[in-house]
Amino acid sequence: MTKKQAFRLLIFLIPLPVFLSQCFSSSSKQDEPRGELYAGAATCAGCHKNVYNSYLHTAHFKASGPATDSTLQGNFNKGANELIFNPHLKVVMEKRDSGFYQTSYSNGKVEQSQRFDIVFGAVKGQSYAYWLANELFQLPVSYVKNSNSWINSPGYDPKRVAFERAIGTRCLDCHLSYAKPAPAQLPGFYDNEEGFEKQSLVFSVDCERCHGPAAQHVKFQTDNPAEKKAKYITTFSSLSREQKINICAICHSGSASRLLKPTFSFKPGDTLSKYLEAHKTTSQTDYTHIDVHGNQKALLESSKCFISSQLDCSTCHNTHVNDRGKLTLFAAKCMTCHNSDSHIQCKLTGTLNASMLTNNCISCHMPAFTSKTIIAGQSPTLIHTHHIGVYPEETQKIMAYIKTTIKK
Numbered sequence: 537m538t539k540k541q542a543f544r545l546l547i548f549l550i551p552l553p554v555f556l557s558q559c560f561s562s563s564s565k566q567d568e569p570r571g572e573l574y575a576g577a578a579t580c581a582g583c584h585k586n587v588y589n590s591y592l593h594t595a596h597f598k599a600s601g602p603a604t605d606s607t608l609q610g611n612f613n614k615g616a617n618e619l620i621f622n623p624h625l626k627v628v629m630e631k632r633d634s635g636f637y638q639t640s641y642s643n644g645k646v647e648q649s650q651r652f653d654i655v656f657g658a659v660k661g662q663s664y665a666y667w668l669a670n671e672l673f674q675l676p677v678s679y680v681k682n683s684n685s686w687i688n689s690p691g692y693d694p695k696r697v698a699f700e701r702a703i704g705t706r707c708l709d710c711h712l713s714y715a716k717p718a719p720a721q722l723p724g725f726y727d728n729e730e731g732f733e734k735q736s737l738v739f740s741v742d743c744e745r746c747h748g749p750a751a752q753h754v755k756f757q758t759d760n761p762a763e764k765k766a767k768y769i770t771t772f773s774s775l776s777r778e779q780k781i782n783i784c785a786i787c788h789s790g791s792a793s794r795l796l797k798p799t800f801s802f803k804p805g806d807t808l809s810k811y812l813e814a815h816k817t818t819s820q821t822d823y824t825h826i827d828v829h830g831n832q833k834a835l836l837e838s839s840k841c842f843i844s845s846q847l848d849c850s851t852c853h854n855t856h857v858n859d860r861g862k863l864t865l866f867a868a869k870c871m872t873c874h875n876s877d878s879h880i881q882c883k884l885t886g887t888l889n890a891s892m893l894t895n896n897c898i899s900c901h902m903p904a905f906t907s908k909t910i911i912a913g914q915s916p917t918l919i920h921t922h923h924i925g926v927y928p929e930e931t932q933k934i935m936a937y938i939k940t941t942i943k944k
Contacts, residue, residue: 569736570714570800573749577742580750583757588743593858596741598658600711603636607655609662610679610686612636619677619686627677627697629686638664638675640697648699650675656711659860660828660917661910663689665703669721670731672703683915690828690909702728709799710787713745714738717798746783746855747771748803770804777848781833782808784849789814790831823923827909832922839924844880845873867897884931888938896934903930 568574581588591597601607610629611617617629630637630649639649650666652675657663660682664675676697678689688694692701708715716736720729744750753769772780785808786799792815799811808814817823817834826835836842836849852869859865871894874881882893904918 568751569716569733569738570744570749573751574744575750575754576738577740577744579754580743587856590858591743591856594855595657595659595858595860596855599656599741600739601655602739603652603655603664607658608636608652609658609681611684617686619688621688621695621697625697627686629677638677640676640699647697650699656707660907660919661687666699667734670718670734671720671722671725671728672708672732673699673726673728674701674703675699680910680915680917682917685915687910700726702726702730704728704730705798706795708732709795710741712737712739713742714800741787746804748805772850775804777846779805780848780850781837782806785814785833786812788830788832788849790834791829792831817923823921823925824903824905824927825908826905826919826921826923827907828919829909830919830922835922836924839922841873841924863898864895867894870897870901884934888934892934892938900927900930900934901925903927 568576577588612629612631618626619629620626624643625640627638627640630639634651636652637649638652640647650668650673652664653667654665654672655662656665661678661680663678665672666675674689676689676692676699677686679685680687689701692698705715705717714736715738716733718731718733720731723729748770750769753767756767757763775783783804786802789812794813794815796811796813802808802811815831815834817831817838821834821838823835823838826832836847841847852866853859874897882888882897885893888896898920901924902920902922904920906916907919910917
């Protein structure tokens with residue numbers, strides 16, 4: 537029997553108690569899986585309703601979630617719910633009474649079927665995971681938003697359907713707020729050694745990932761409603777520049793960075809190097825090669841704007857607000873330094889009118905490049921580099937546009 541055949545057979549032979557153990561928790565289990573120091577995001581919403589409601593629309597909040605009608609973005613209607621690998625092999629996305637499934641068919645016969653259990657992402661697209669006992673595996677088909685299409689999951693062999701890619705701690709570290717490790721119930725199966733307690737999962741990147749444990753803060757502020765100064769909680773304004781960047785760098789240091797230990801225990805103000813050996817840019821770095829899971833931290837830190845100022849991630853990004861695609865808003869951040877009174881104006885000042893300048897800062901100096909990971913036909917997925925610099929080709933595009941406009 538091949539390993540692939542064993543994988544399929546095992547799905548049906550796992551003892552029932554294994555599954556039942558995942559469905560029930562002991563009566564002593566805490567409501568907040570991270571422990572008594574944590575309050576949970578729903579508690580934060582009690583006092584910070586507007587901020588919380590705004591945050592629900594952000595990429596950080598949508599980093600993960602249970603797979604449901606409301607979180608799954610792909611088309612499950614007949615005729616639009618298939619990914620064809622070749623004339624003999626396809627995967628069909630199916631909606632059943634028991635949930636949503638990806639089912640592979642070879643010459644019209646079912647090969648394997650697994651349920652959508654977890655959704656990862658929602659901005660540029662989504663990828664999905666399913667549970668096998670207490671271990672997580674990636675489903676073979678992902679979704680791309682800009683082309684509204686199903687694609688072979690990034691990195692998978694386009695000639696075969698694979699259900700065996702294990703999802704480990706490093707993936708969950710950034711897409712969830714917590715997952716308690718547990719001994720794998722299928723140790724060594726497809727080289728997966730990691731298991732998780734299903735009921736411990738805290739989805740999304742929640743308030744306490746960036747502000748630290750909040751239970752003491754909640755208790756104090758509840759007991760002292762007249763006290764308006766936030767106590768026992770980390771505010772960004774109280775952190776140094778490096779500490780602010782390190783919070784973001786936990787997840788935005790690129791897939792080449794080496795994990796030293798799980799980052800769920802990282803708290804604002806902690807030393808990044810204890811958790812992560814961040815990958816750095818060099819003189820040979822190709823700043824146009826930026827992709828999902830890219831090293832935004834190193835790209836930003838290699839920028840002259842960063843080196844010459846006190847710029848940090850929060851200078852441009854308000855993580856409580858969905859400001860995706862608002863290039864004029866981000867350009868306005870640039871203009872706080874590169875204004876008419878500054879000696880560091882854009883070199884095209886005088887050539888471009890004020891409107892052109894303020895509308896094209898990002899397009900010109902932090903251009904979007906085609907993803908080499910998310911591939912979906914003729915509709916490329918574009919991702920902005922975080923290296924702020926001069927890109928001659930982008931400047932030429934702007935100048936060509938001006939010449940065309942003037943001629944008209």
